[in-house]
Every structure is written in structure tokens, then in C-alpha cells.
Amino acid sequence: MQLRIFTEPQQGADYGRLLAVARATEELGFDAFFRSDHYLSMGDGSGLPGPTDAWLTLAGLAVQTSRIRLGTLMSPVTFRYPGPLAISVAQVDEMSRGRVELGLGTGWFAAEHAAYGIPFPDTAERFGRLAEQLAIITGLWDTPLGRTFSFDGRHYAVTDSPGLPKPVQRPHPPILIGGQGPRRTPRLAAEYASEYNVAFASAERTAAAFGRVRDACHALGRDPDSLAYSAGQVVCCGRDEAELGRRAAAIGRDVIELRADGLAGTPDEVVDKIGRFAALGASRMYLQVLDLHDLDQLELIASRVLPQVR
Helix, strand or coil: CEEEEEECHHHCCCHHHHHHHHHHHHHCCCCEEEECCCCCCCCCCCCCCCCCCHHHHHHHHHHHCCCCEEEECCEECCCCCHHHHHHHHHHHHHHCCCCEEEEEECCCCHHHHHHCCCCCCCHHHHHHHHHHHHHHHHHHHHCCCCCCEEEECCCCEEEEECCCCCCCCCCCCCEEEECCCCCHHHHHHHHHCCEEEEECCCHHHHHHHHHHHHHHHHHHCCCHHHCEEEEEEEEEECCCHHHHHHHHHHCCCCHHHHHHHCEEECHHHHHHHHHHHHCCCCCEEEEEECCCCCHHHHHHHHHHCHHHHC
């Protein structure tokens, strides 16, 4: 089981804070540093000092880290056009020497679109845009040198693109698709994804979602084991009840609720909960770290949890 650190910078983190967490992630032996792609804080927090752009952040981290994987969970298709996004991700892949992964989704947070002047179409259109962006981005990356790529869709058209630059990773950087939708999400994951992710769901719901993707792979003639399966959960780990309570209070959460719905408890409890997802076929866990100033929690997980699940 790989453990990946997953951050929510829109809740309040500048680049310096994200760099500190990413460096700790690397030094402590975690597999990857991922971040959300949002422009507005959620809940009651102020979000100060304000949002950071996901791919600008990852470009900086690409040259200031050396080992960890870097990526997004998930970049909304509403934020960017597919061609420029393919260029950005390929460039960050080169800057990181082949360590980038692209998580791509429909987007869901209407308020952040309104706050920053971004159109927010209905769900059906966003899924249509997601399908076309996946086709275009992979098509651009996979077009052989000296050839061109064209695409004529309902939402996007590409004409005679050279498909440059090419990413370092071949055939292209891993693509992550997530969500628990019953039809469109499994089909897109089976067609395009290197990894399928289910976030903030119970083991039972996660198992059902994994099963739908496996079924979709069979329907397309793809080996279901050619995808990685992963889960994401809020993490809150303490050496004892007092430390656990302090950490829960720091992120405005209740210990009982976190124990029921997240990876919360002592290190041994967290190990046990990770084991439940491993039994479902998950090979990666994304640990959503909400207090980015608490590097001691990362050290605790690295020393007491990581060795037991690796």
C-alpha cells in the first residue's frame, strides 16, 4: 500500500506552506504529494491568504522536490481548455523528470466558479466536456512526432495540432478519474484512467464503486487489473486520546465522527482502517491532511503507520 499526502490549499495555504509539506512528504518516505484544484475556501474559514493555482504550484514543486509523485485530485474541466492543459501538464512532467499525474474531473463547486467568473454548465454538459477533454489530452500526447492530431466534438475542436510538447512519461502521465457515478464515471475510467479513485466513502460504497469500474473494463475488453484502485480519507492520528482530540479540534471536526467516517485514531487504528481498503483492492491511500502546519502528525504517520502498511 502506498500512502499519498493530499492537501486542500484553498482552505488557507500559500506556496511556502505547501512547499514545507511537500518536502516533509518526500523526506518522511511518503509516495506522493497531491493537492486539490479549487479557487474558493469551503465552510466557515476565511481561506486567507487566498487560493493558489494547482498547476503553478506543481510546477514550483517539480523543481524543489526530487522523488515524490505530484498531482491533482481533481482538476475541473471547467477551469481550463484541453490543449493548454495538455501543454501545462507535459511541461510540469518535464520539469519534474517524469513525476506528474493528472487527476481530471467535472468540477462541482458552483460558488468558486461564480466568485472568479468561470462558467459552470449543468452536470450533463460537464460530463460531456470531461469525455472530450480526456480524448483530446491523450490524443495530443499520443500523436507520433511528425504527425498531427484533429478532433471535432460538441464542445471542443482541434485542427492539425502537432501535439507538442510531449511529456517525459510514455505513453503519457498517469490519468486519475474519481467519483461514484453509476454509469458515466466507470465508463470513462475504463477507457482512459490509469487509476480510479473513490474519496470519502465507506468501505462498502468503495467496494461497490470499484466493482462498477471492473465491470466497465470487462465491457470494453480491458483487463480490470490494468488500473490502480485507490481511496481517499481524512486523516487524524494521535498517539493517545488527548492528542487525537487536539488534532480533531484544530480542523473543526468531532473525534467520534472522524473515527466513523475517516482514518482517525491511534496509529494502530489507522493501520487497521487502511487494511480494510487494501482488502478491497486499493493499492494507494490518499491521506487528506487538513492542518498543514502540523508536520508532527506526518512524522507520526511515517514512523508508526507507514512501516506497517508498506
